[in-house]
Amino acid sequence: MKDRLSDIRMEPFVKYIVAGGLALVAGLWAAELAAFGTIAWVVGLALVVSGIAGLSVGIHSEIEY
Template sequence: MERFAPVTIERFVRAVVAGGLALVAGLWLTALFARGTTVWLLGLVLVLCGLLGLGWGIRSELDT
């Protein structure tokens, strides 16, 4: 057995993790910056992408 065997992560796990990270980053940005600023809008986009990533990851696992 190799000591460092290659690890295969399923697509839904990647989507859930990436979605969660984007969601947390977006929530931080929207909390720290004034509403309507460019950085705040970037945070809003990250929140939406994070929710979509989480939703897709969970949904894809439930469909199987």
């Protein structure tokens, strides 16, 4: 029997939005829990920026002009 998960197909914009949202939430938590200026805080900041970028790409790809 074929695995059900292999049959699931997602639109590319959905992948960007989901990944961007997860990265944004993880980055905000990391930045909140870590002390300002530490490596963990910088990693959290990088996750926030990449999360915003992922959300932006996902949303922008669906906008019709």
